[in-house]
Structure formats: structure tokens, C-alpha cells
Amino acid sequence: MGSSNARIKINIKTLFFVLLIGLIGISLIFYLYNFKSYKPITSVIYHGHEISFRDDLREAVKVPVFPSKNEINSVMMNPSVKNVTILYKLTESSESMYAIESFEIIFKLKIAYLSNNMNVTLNVQNITSYENLKGNPENPIVALVHPIYSNETAVRVEDHTIFIKGKNDRDFDLATINFLVGALDINITST
Amino acid sequence: MKFEKIIASLMVTLTTLMTLVYPVLAAVPTLGTLASTPSTVLGKPAEGFYIVIGKDAKAEDVAGAADIAVRLAELSYEEKNIPGVSAAVNGLERDDVGLNDALSVLPGSGVLKNFHYTGLKDSTFSWRGSNYDYHEDVNVAGVKMRHEFAASNINGTEKMEFQTSGDVLYEYVFDKALSGIGTATDPNYSYPVNVNLLGKPFALVGSSAANELAVLQGSVCVDDKAITDKVPCIYGKYYVYATVGGTNVLRVAVWEGSKDTGSLVSEGTIMNVPNFINFDSLGISVRVTSVAALTEGTVIGANVIVGPIGSTLHTYKSSADVSSSDPTVTDRFSGETDWGIQVSGFTTAGTIPAGAKIQVVYKPTETVYKLEGDKLSLPNNYGELGFEGFNTDKFALIKITPVTSKAVYDSSDNLIASGLNGFEIYSESPASSVGSASATSAATNWYTKGYLLFNETGVPVANNGTVMVGFYDDVKGRIIGTTTLTSFAQNQSNTVTSEYLAANMLAFSSNSYSEFTYPFRISYGGVGDTTFYLNFTIRSGTTTNIVQSVVVSDVTMLYQNKSVWTSANVPEFQLGASGASTEETEVTAVTEGGTADSIGKSVQNVVADSGIIVVSPSANGGSEIVRFKAPSKALKVKVYFGTLGSTTTSQTYKAMVSVTSMVAKLDSDVSTLEKAKNLIVVGGACANSVAADALNVTFKTFPACAAGISSGTAIISLVASPYNATGKVVLVVAGYAAENTRAASSVVQQYSTLLAGVNKTSVVVTGTTVNAAAIS
Numbered sequence: 001m002g003s004s005n006a007r008i009k010i011n012i013k014t015l016f017f018v019l020l021i022g023l024i025g026i027s028l029i030f031y032l033y034n035f036k037s038y039k040p041i042t043s044v045i046y047h048g049h050e051i052s053f054r055d056d057l058r059e060a061v062k063v064p065v066f067p068s069k070n071e072i073n074s075v076m077m078n079p080s081v082k083n084v085t086i087l088y089k090l091t092e093s094s095e096s097m098y099a100i101e102s103f104e105i106i107f108k109l110k111i112a113y114l115s116n117n118m119n120v121t122l123n124v125q126n127i128t129s130y131e132n133l134k135g136n137p138e139n140p141i142v143a144l145v146h147p148i149y150s151n152e153t154a155v156r157v158e159d160h161t162i163f164i165k166g167k168n169d170r171d172f173d174l175a176t177i178n179f180l181v182g183a184l185d186i187n188i189t190s191t
Numbered sequence: 192m193k194f195e196k197i198i199a200s201l202m203v204t205l206t207t208l209m210t211l212v213y214p215v216l217a218a219v220p221t222l223g224t225l226a227s228t229p230s231t232v233l234g235k236p237a238e239g240f241y242i243v244i245g246k247d248a249k250a251e252d253v254a255g256a257a258d259i260a261v262r263l264a265e266l267s268y269e270e271k272n273i274p275g276v277s278a279a280v281n282g283l284e285r286d287d288v289g290l291n292d293a294l295s296v297l298p299g300s301g302v303l304k305n306f307h308y309t310g311l312k313d314s315t316f317s318w319r320g321s322n323y324d325y326h327e328d329v330n331v332a333g334v335k336m337r338h339e340f341a342a343s344n345i346n347g348t349e350k351m352e353f354q355t356s357g358d359v360l361y362e363y364v365f366d367k368a369l370s371g372i373g374t375a376t377d378p379n380y381s382y383p384v385n386v387n388l389l390g391k392p393f394a395l396v397g398s399s400a401a402n403e404l405a406v407l408q409g410s411v412c413v414d415d416k417a418i419t420d421k422v423p424c425i426y427g428k429y430y431v432y433a434t435v436g437g438t439n440v441l442r443v444a445v446w447e448g449s450k451d452t453g454s455l456v457s458e459g460t461i462m463n464v465p466n467f468i469n470f471d472s473l474g475i476s477v478r479v480t481s482v483a484a485l486t487e488g489t490v491i492g493a494n495v496i497v498g499p500i501g502s503t504l505h506t507y508k509s510s511a512d513v514s515s516s517d518p519t520v521t522d523r524f525s526g527e528t529d530w531g532i533q534v535s536g537f538t539t540a541g542t543i544p545a546g547a548k549i550q551v552v553y554k555p556t557e558t559v560y561k562l563e564g565d566k567l568s569l570p571n572n573y574g575e576l577g578f579e580g581f582n583t584d585k586f587a588l589i590k591i592t593p594v595t596s597k598a599v600y601d602s603s604d605n606l607i608a609s610g611l612n613g614f615e616i617y618s619e620s621p622a623s624s625v626g627s628a629s630a631t632s633a634a635t636n637w638y639t640k641g642y643l644l645f646n647e648t649g650v651p652v653a654n655n656g657t658v659m660v661g662f663y664d665d666v667k668g669r670i671i672g673t674t675t676l677t678s679f680a681q682n683q684s685n686t687v688t689s690e691y692l693a694a695n696m697l698a699f700s701s702n703s704y705s706e707f708t709y710p711f712r713i714s715y716g717g718v719g720d721t722t723f724y725l726n727f728t729i730r731s732g733t734t735t736n737i738v739q740s741v742v743v744s745d746v747t748m749l750y751q752n753k754s755v756w757t758s759a760n761v762p763e764f765q766l767g768a769s770g771a772s773t774e775e776t777e778v779t780a781v782t783e784g785g786t787a788d789s790i791g792k793s794v795q796n797v798v799a800d801s802g803i804i805v806v807s808p809s810a811n812g813g814s815e816i817v818r819f820k821a822p823s824k825a826l827k828v829k830v831y832f833g834t835l836g837s838t839t840t841s842q843t844y845k846a847m848v849s850v851t852s853m854v855a856k857l858d859s860d861v862s863t864l865e866k867a868k869n870l871i872v873v874g875g876a877c878a879n880s881v882a883a884d885a886l887n888v889t890f891k892t893f894p895a896c897a898a899g900i901s902s903g904t905a906i907i908s909l910v911a912s913p914y915n916a917t918g919k920v921v922l923v924v925a926g927y928a929a930e931n932t933r934a935a936s937s938v939v940q941q942y943s944t945l946l947a948g949v950n951k952t953s954v955v956v957t958g959t960t961v962n963a964a965a966i967s
Binding site: 052053054086088090094095096098099100102103104106107108109110111114122123124126 | 245261
């Protein structure tokens with residue numbers, strides 16, 4: 001077999017055309033990503049703070065809230081609030097999701113309270129049952145319901161007690177974020 | 192939807208690449224310590240970081256994460272201070288008045304006018320259709336600043352003195368002559384000259400050649416304030432109405448309160464107007480100077496003056512009598528007890544010559560002294576003379592103490608000598624310094640402590656090293672001296688030797704070669720600030736009186752031997768003859784010139800003529816200590832005349848601190864992107880893989896994973912990022928057991944009180960609760 005010495009010739013016009021098409025393509029991607037709602041929203045500006053979340057806020061706001069998002073805000077940001085207790089039922093295996101969600105809730109709620117000149121303490125405790133939980137205007141309760149105890153993904157407000165539930169770890173995350181969206185009165189439009 | 196995911200994936204990839212590249216380009220900060228952690232992780236995190244929790248976290252880790260969350264959130268706001276605003280002076284303010292100057296040094300030789308303080312008028316008044324110039328001034332030339340120790344009520348404290356003879360005069364000065372006002376014995380009530388004295392109306396009705404001025408005083412209700420049956424003249428609670436009138440006659444009714452709400456308390460008729468009537472039971476007099484009435488008796492207007500009996504027409508003379516409260520005698524200004532009215536320049540009866548003055552003079556019954564921050568207010572709040580304080584609030588606070596058993600090292604940390612006794616000169620105020628004689632700038636040869644120390648090798652003579660000067664090296668934590676002359680002279684190293692001093696300090700000595708003066712420079716801030724010399728003059732040829740003198744500008748401290756200086760013993764020193772007890776003569780100071788005063792038992796601070804302020808000698812002398820303050824510049828007094836605005840006190844408010852990307856992550860979820868950030872790791876290497884990476888131990892496998900952490904303890908450790916993230920750090924909060932992690936997290940939550948002062952990269956926390964936790 002004889003060797004072949006093939007050459008591809010690209011003239012300058014073709015090269016320019018290819019680069020131009022590439023540039024337009026990248027610009028289009030950039031435009032669509034940033035301005036056409038494809039980009040996940042993971043942070044917002046709240047009272048001058050950039051607050052970051054663990055997941056996309058657009059996805060989080062799809063988690064249903066009962067009775068309403070406003071109810072979360074009225075419970076958590078009521079001027080009479082003095083102490084917030086976060087409760088969770090031990091899983092007897094790993095409590096890492098509780099640690100993650102507790103950090104997220106406490107850190108962001110504390111900023112919200114400081115921003116609104118509210119002197120509110122926050123603490124976390126474990127419990128053996130989610131039954132008969134009842135908060136009051138000064139001491140609302142946030143109950144974290146681990147996926148192993150939940151058959152729904154939702155945020156429910158009852159008797160100054162807010163239940164955050166997820167059917168899996170990601171839903172649990174999203175439910176927590178949507179609780180914070182409600183508490184901090186962040187306006188996000190889902191797509 | 193598929194298209195959206197493709198786009199999102201592309202952008203995430205691009206973002207990831209950029210984020211990985213960025214840290215390499217970023218500046219490289221140092222690791223720092225826990226105390227400096229605020230600039231990195233725990234304090235004011237200006238850039239993003241992540242908190243990492245082990246996937247196998249326990250309940251204690253949940254609580255630990257909560258503790259740290261609270262801490263970090265609180266750091267998103269910080270207390271900021273709004274400094275108070277000093278009161279602004281409306282008027283004249285000077286800060287160059289000498290410590291015992293009279294205020295004649297003020298502009299205008301102490302006579303202050305409208306252009307010094309606009310509250311003083313320079314205007315005209317009208318009389319019988321013509322305008323007459325006048326001006327107001329305040330003469331404070333007689334007021335004096337004092338600090339004489341020997342004077343009672345001064346006792347060495349800087350004070351503003353007001354003598355009983357009248358050092359402050361408000362003056363209403365007639366700039367244009369006026370004639371036709373009547374005489375003191377035959378006043379002209381028809382055409383009183385109405386002026387406002389310190390803002391209060393006065394009606395002048397006559398003058399005499401003997402410097403007398405007749406004035407209507409009380410409630411002067413004339414002309415547009417003339418009374419009728421409906422319009423009263425009000426004096427205190429009494430309302431005087433004109434009920435009926437005629438030619439040179441007026442009947443008045445005195446009501447307590449107005450006619451609408453009060454009650455009639457007396458009535459009377461004044462005949463042969465101008466004349467007066469006294470209502471003895473009420474203690475008031477009504478003087479009528481003119482009446483305008485219709486023929487049927489209706490009063491159109493009656494000019495009256497209502498006041499205390501015997502005082503509605505008062506003649507003032509050249510000297511105010513404020514000692515009497517009798518209204519017929521006293522010259523007191525209305526409503527005042529220490530201010531009186533006197534006149535000057537009235538030399539022709541019936542006229543007011545140009546330059547004539549009505550003066551309101553301050554004549555307290557005994558000499559008054561105003562301290563710093565005090566003021567003297569003119570009547571009717573017409574202005575105030577205030578003593579604000581000194582021209583500087585920057586003082587070096589110096590403490591001199593006899594010391595024993597001191598060791599001196601050279602600059603290479605070799606011990607030169609130990610067991611030395613002598614004196615310590617300690618600069619207690621943070622900004623101030625003690626310097627060697629060659630200290631010429633803020634950067635070189637200024638120290639917090641200087642020492643003059645004595646060796647046991649014999650009496651001081653030149654070049655034998657028996658007297659040493661040293662300075663405290665804050666970094667090395669020891670007194671540094673050197674035996675080499677050149678290192679000080681050429682390099683300005685940390686200290687000087689006696690040889691150097693002997694050779695170079697004689698310039699400061701006025702005596703023979705047998706006395707050496709060792710000068711220490713005292714300065715508040717070094718460059719630009721005044722330097723004072725604290726001179727220790729040491730004698731040779733004696734073993735018992737080796738301290739000739741210890742002097743700092745007009746202040747002398749009587750330090751002397753407590754023990755004899757021998758070849759076997761270094762001497763100890765004491766203040767005064769008796770050591771522990773306080774003696775009058777152990778400290779002296781020159782105050783207001785002359786012979787120095789013995790101030791050793793003074794309770795309060797004593798200001799010397801030089802501006803050195805000796806701090807409470809009696810409180811310090813018993814401990815052999817002398818404390819004094821050296822001002823940053825030539826000490827002067829700050830005074831003002833006018834009004835002082837209000838002072839706002841400092842306040843605090845919460846200000847937002849920029850915080851970004853604080854998100855919690857499971858160790859199993861921490862991506863390469865996130866590993867390039869600062870991290871806070873909760874949990875030890877047995878439960879958290881990132882902790883294992885940071886501590887460089889095996890993950891999960893016990894006991895290897897617990898290496899470096901003892902049972903019952905936890906660590907809080909700041910380490911460089913194990914992921915080659917340049918300049919990034921990992922703060923590991925890890926316990927041997929979960930409850931230890933919890934306790935350490937609580938310590939982190941109380942960073943400000945428990946960790947902020949720790950200049951280490953790692954601490955061990957023992958215990959399982961924050962209250963019981965011990966930090967080492």
C-alpha cells in the first residue's frame with residue numbers, strides 16, 4: 001500500500017464563517033441561559049445580603065404550602081416572636097439532613113431577624129413524635145420531617161407550627177427552601 | 192426541556208472552569224490564627240464558604256451546626272459606632288489662653304463685641320423721632336485662669352476665677368450723645384429713653400452729673416403698652432387696670448389674675464400724676480407717669496410702672512450694690528442675686544454722653560471658680576463664658592516606680608546583668624512613649640518602658656557600666672541593653688549604656704563631671720508632639736544620696752536611697768524620706784511661678800506651669816509611685832464666649848456585613864468547585880471525610896480517624912486547605928465523640944468571648960458543655 005498525503009484546505013472566508021457561527025452560537029446560549037429563565041436561581045439579595053440556597057429557588061417554590069406562603073411569613077416574622085424552636089425526630093441512622101436543614105434555617109432566619117431589628121433566639125431539639133406539636137405567637141415551632149417519616153413534599157402551617165416535609169432528600173431540601181422563601185417573603189416566579 | 196438541560200450543563204461547565212482558575216489568580220492570604228480568623232472564616236467572611244457536615248452526622252452535630260449558624264448569622268451584622276459630635280460654639284472660641292492668663296489676652300483685650308458674638312447688639316434705638324447708635328459688649332478682661340497650688344479653692348487644679356469685685360461686665364454703650372431726658376431728681380417721664388438691657392426693657396428718665404442714672408424698673412407699661420380698663424400692666428400675679436382717669440389723676444384696680452378669671456384685690460387713686468401709690472398689703476407700688484383720658488373718665492391710655500415698693504424709680508450709681516435684697520436699695524438685675532447694675536460716663540445732668548455705659552456686673556459674694564466644663568451664664572441667658580478644658584486631650588500618662596531585681600539582655604539575647612535595682616518609667620497610655628535621648632521620631636527608639644538601673648560594682652563613674660539605661664522590648668518581653676557603644680549611636684538600637692550616656696549626656700548636665708543626668712524623653716505620639724525630658728541626675732562620690740534629683744519640667748520627685756549602695760549590694764529607692772507613707776515634700780511643683788509648692792499630699796491633680804499634670808500625688812506616693820501626664824503640645828486653656836451648642840453622644844448601630852454563599856453541604860456532596868472555597872467542617876474524621884482530609888488522617892476507621900484528638904476532647908483547628916486551594920483555609924470543629932463536637936461548636940458560637948484572643952491556630956476543648964468547657 002502506498003502512503004497518502006491528504007491535505008484539507010480551508011480558505012480564510014470559510015474560517016471566518018465558522019468562527020462567526022460559533023460566536024453567535026455561544027452568544028445565543030449565554031442569552032438563553034441568563035435571560036430566558038433557564039438559569040437556576042440559587043441566591044437572592046435580602047436587605048443587602050446575598051443569601052445563597054442549596055438548590056434552585058424556581059424548583060423550590062413549586063413545593064406546595066398550606067394554607068399559604070403568607071401564613072409562613074406571618075408566623076415567623078411576627079413582631080411578637082421571641083424564640084424559634086426547630087424540632088426533629090431522630091432517624092436512628094444519620095441525622096445529617098437535619099443538620100443541613102437546621103443550619104440553613106437558623107442562618108437565614110437569624111439574618112432576617114437581625115435585618116428587622118428583632119431579637120429572636122433559635123434553637124434545635126430532637127423529639128420522639130410529631131404529634132401534638134403546638135407553637136404560639138412568641139414561640140413558633142419549625143418541625144423538620146425527615147423523608148423516612150413523610151409521604152408527601154409540602155410545607156404545612158398549623159397552630160404556629162410549621163411542618164417541613166419531603167419524600168426524599170432533595171424534596172426535603174426544596175421544602176426547606178420554600179419555607180425560607182415564605183418566611184423571608186422572597187418573591188420568585190416559577191416557570 | 193432537553194434543550195434547557197443542555198444549555199444549563201454547558202454553563203455549569205464553563206462556570207466550573209472559571210472558578211477553578213480563579214483561586215490560582217487570587218492573592219494568597221496567610222493562614223492566620225484563631226484570633227485573626229475574623230478576617231478569614233468566622234468573623235467577617237467577605238467571600239463565600241461552605242459549612243461541611245458529615246453524612247453520618249449525629250444529633251449532636253445537628254446542634255453543633257445550629258450553634259455555628261447562629262454565630263455566622265450574627266456576624267452578618269456588626270456593631271458600628273457613630274462618634275459623638277462636640278458642641279459647636281456660636282461666638283468666640285480660643286484655645287491659646289495660658290494656664291494662668293487673664294482673659295485680657297482674648298481679642299479686643301477681653302472686651303467682646305458684636306463681631307465676636309452676634310448675640311451682642313450693635314444697632315440703634317429711637318427716641319423722639321431720632322435714632323441713636325449704641326452697642327453691647329462684654330468685658331471679661333478681669334477673669335483669670337488659675338492653677339496655683341497654694342491658693343485655697345484652687346489647689347493646683349486649673350480653674351477660671353471670678354472675683355467679687357466684678358470681673359465680668361455686660362455693657363450697654365451709648366455711641367451717640369442724647370440730651371433732654373430729665374435729671375435724677377427731676378425725671379422726665381414724658382419722654383423716657385427705652386432700651387433693652389440684656390434683652391430686658393429699661394426706661395431711662397434722668398441723669399445727673401455725679402454719674403447717676405434714674406430708671407423706671409419693674410413692669411414698665413408705657414406708650415404702646417399703656418394700660419386701660421381692659422389692658423392691664425402685669426407684674427407677677429398682679430394685673431393692674433386703669434378704671435377711671437382725668438387730668439393728672441388715675442384710679443387703678445389691682446386684680447390677682449386677669450379680670451376674666453381672677454379677683455379684685457385692691458384699688459387706689461393716684462393724684463398729682465406723675466406720682467405713685469403703694470399697696471402695702473400686696474408689696475407692690477404703681478407709679479403713674481402720664482394719663483390720657485376722656486372727659487367722662489374713660490382712660491385711653493395710662494403709662495404706669497408696677498414693681499416692688501420703693502423700686503419703680505431707681506437711681507443707679509457707679510458701683511452696683513448687690514449685697515442687699517431690699518428693693519429700695521439693691522442694684523440687683525431683675526431676677527438675679529449676683530448681678531447688679533451700675534453706670535459709667537454720665538457726667539452731665541439731663542444728658543447721656545457718647546461713651547456712657549450702663550453696666551451689668553457679676554459680683555458674687557465670694558470668689559467663684561469654674562472647673563473644666565463649667566460656664567458662667569449672663570442674666571437672661573444672654574451669653575456665656577465657658578471653660579471648655581485644655582487645648583488637647585492627648586496626654587502621655589507616665590508612671591515612675593522604683594524597681595528591683597531586673598535583668599538586662601543585649602540585642603542578641605545574652606544576659607548582660609541581673610539583680611539590678613533602679614527606676615521604671617512606664618508609659619501607661621497606649622499612644623504615648625518613653626524614649627531614649629536620641630529618640631527623634633515615632634518610629635525609632637520609643638518604648639513603653641524605660642529603665643535606669645544600678646549595678647553593684649561600685650559608685651557611678653564614667654565608663655564603668657555601673658548605671659545602665661535600658662528599654663523594654665515588647666516583642667522579646669525583656670529589658671534590652673547593649674555593651675557596645677556604636678550599636679546605639681549608629682544604629683539606634685534598643686538601648687544605651689552608661690558609657691554612652693556618660694559620653695553624650697553631659698550636654699544635659701549643668702554640673703561638673705561628678706554628676707550625670709540621664710534624660711528620658713517623654714512624648715505622647717513622637718513626631719510633631721511636644722517632648723518633655725524626665726531627667727535623673729545621679730551623683731558620684733556617694734553611696735547614700737546617689738539621686739541628686741528626678742525632674743520633669745517644673746515637677747521634682749524626691750526619690751532617694753532606701754538602702755546603701757555598696758560593692759556587694761545594689762541600692763533600693765523610695766519616694767520621700769519615710770518610704771511608704773505619703774509626705775508633703777516628696778513631690779514639688781511650680782504653679783504660677785515662684786517657689787515650688789509641696790504637693791505630695793494633694794488629692795487632686797496638680798497642673799504645673801510647664802503643662803505637666805501630676806496625677807493625684809497622695810494616691811500614688813504611698814506606693815513610691817509618681818504619675819504624671821505630659822501633654823502632646825504646649826498646654827493651653829480653651830475658653831469660649833457666646834453659646835455652646837448641644838453635644839451628641841456616641842451611639843451604636845448594627846451595620847450589614849457583606850456575606851455571600853454560606854451554604855451547608857454534606858461531605859459526600861462537596862464538589863471540586865466547593866473544595867476551592869473556605870470551609871467550616873463540623874465533625875471529626877470518623878464522621879466527616881473533609882475533616883479527615885484537613886487533618887490528614889484516615890477517614891472513618893477508628894482509632895486511626897481519631898488521631899490527634901484525645902478522648903473527652905475536641906479541637907478547633909485552622910488549617911490550610913488540603914485541596915490545594917491557594918489561600919483558602921479549613922476550620923475544623925471536631926470532637927473525639929459527637930458530644931465533644933457539640934461543645935466545641937458552642938465555643939465557636941461564642942467566638943468573641945472565648946476565641947477572639949487566641950493567637951494560635953488550634954485549641955483543645957475539654958468537656959461536653961460550653962459552660963463546663965475548658966479551652967487550652
